[in-house]
Amino acid sequence: MSASMLACPAPAKLNLFLHVTGRRADGYHLLQSAFQLIDRCDTLDFRVRDDGQILRTNDVTGVPAETDLVIRAARLLREAAGRPELGADISVNKNLPMGGGLGGGSSDAATTFLVLNHLWQTGMSRSRLMELGLQLGADIPFFLFGRNAFAEGVGETLSPLETANCWFVVIEPGVFVPTSIIFSSNQLTRDSKVVRITDFPDATNQIDSGFGRNDLEMVATRHFPEIAEAVKWLSKFGNARMTGSGACVFCAFKQEDEADEVLKQMPSRWKSWKAKAMQEHPLAHLTSA
Structure with a gap:
């Protein structure tokens, strides 16, 4: 299998508002927010491998490859597909600050789900990818949702939202x-x-x-x-x-x-x-x- 997609965008988000409305028994906070996509992005390069190896091919300051959400997302997708032979070389080009509230790491993971689902031809639906993404982080489902959203729950209950073109x-x-x-x-x-x-x-x-x-x-x-x-x-x-x-x-x-x-x-x-x-x-x- 030989395929690649380069300079794949992982856009940032802004929370137009963010209210904390409660707390669940498991400690997670209940939120309401409006998620807004913006055109400031990280970019990722993907090249398919057929030897089962999933590798990040560049260093990301402060993020070891083993704990990177990008690598974890790729492995989770492969596991869910039941295809251990699938692999990829992934390069992560950071433009968004870490710890900035822009969702950069979550967006990188969502782009990984979207692109590898396409390149590996695993055929998973958006809703299935959102289920997988939630296992790794509460913001990931939004980036897989595909458009701006009104969010509830821990951020995973999403409704389409039209926002200002500004x-x-x-x-x-x-x-x-x-x-x-x-x-x-x-x-x-x-x-x-x-x-x-x-x-x-x-x-x-x-x-x-x-x-x-x-x-x-x-x-x-x-x-x-x-x-x-x-x-x-x-x-x-x-x-x-x-x-x-x-x-x-x-x-x-x-x-x-x-x-x-x-x-x-x-x-x-x-x-x-x-x-x-x-x-x-x-x-x-x-x-x-």
Whole structure:
């Protein structure tokens, strides 16, 4: 078997809001969120092998190959397919910061599921891939879902959501936020009122509505003043907030030139960039429902 797919995108996500509504008996937190795909991506290269070896062919700082979600996803897919002879060489080209709340590792894993399901011709449906992805991480099913979504449960219950076609300015405050610090904090709000998908503003009003908040932001900013500084600075231009469990901070703009103007004023101590909203995952076509 000889096949390859190169420069496969693994897009970032933003949480347009993130509410913690409760906690299950097993300790997992119940969430509600709006997941937004953006066109800032990692990229991955895949080359099929027929000797059963699954190898990451490059180093990723801070991520040993054996614990990389990409390798774990490939092995899980092969196991589920019952095809021990399947293998792949995988190169992971990181562009998204780790510990940034952008879902980079989860997106890399989802792209691995999508591409190898296609190259290995295992024929698994999107829903089956989402089941496998949930075994590795709560954000992975979203990236396999194929489009923006209203999320509930631990993040795995997804409904399609139309979002604004806008631009985002994103700041990387330069700190790594361990998720465990946020979710174990006594200061974390765990009883936000449950909302319905119909409560979320339609695409024409999302930028101006300032709907919701990120319940994790208060904890993160107390532990990491760099995040608080980024939120305060970006809030001069609109409704700025942290994404996920941090550390990245974002603000939405209706026009690209508005985003450009903000970037021109950005303090040099931060890495920052703009990204365009996407409605669908660029690899959604690789699998059926």
